[in-house]
Amino acid sequence: MPESESTEGVEVLHTRQQHGAGPSRTVKSTATTRQQQPARRRGLRQPPEEPQQNVPSVIDLTADRPDDDDDVEITQIKNVKRPRRQDLGGTSGAGVQAALPAAQPQPPAPPSPKGYKxxxxxxIMEKDLATTTCGHMxxxxxxxxxxxxxxxxxxxRGKLTKSKxxxxxxxS
Known part of the structure; x- marks a missing residue:
């Protein structure tokens, strides 16, 4: 049978699990700190909790202050011209060749195997392949x-026979 305690609006419910009874059936355990539990076990008295003072839960950080000097003032807007990009996809071949730096030939791609290993x-498996019912080649x-x-x-390591x-x- 669960034991229940109630302290100042906090309800703590303790249960003990019987051997072989499956998952634990602790229903509630709220606001119990680790410091409170050992004190109850040892039979020590705890000092009564002090009531909290009325502390505002929202602090306004946007209020105007006399030393608020971090505003930014824009004094001048300057038009900056950027150089145009040259169109490399044009129709004239001579203009494209002149715009490109001396192109270095790309190294050949490494040879890739034609099939699987x-x-x-x-x-490399090129001809005379076989697969198994488990899907391996x-x-x-x-x-x-x-x-x-x-x-x-x-x-x-699945079981195989020649018929599979x-x-x-x-x-080709």
């Missing part, structure tokens, strides 16, 4: 030998 033999020869020896997918290997014929 087989995680069994680490070769391998060389057909590699995955056939692997499944015959181990009976599982080398990538996800699907050959893929990529376009």
């Amino acid at each position: 087989c995680i069994i033999c680490y070769d 391998f060389c057909f020869k590699c995955i056939s030998e692997w499944v015959q020896k181990s009976g599982n997918c080398p990538q996800c 290997i699907i050959r893929i014929y990529p376009p």
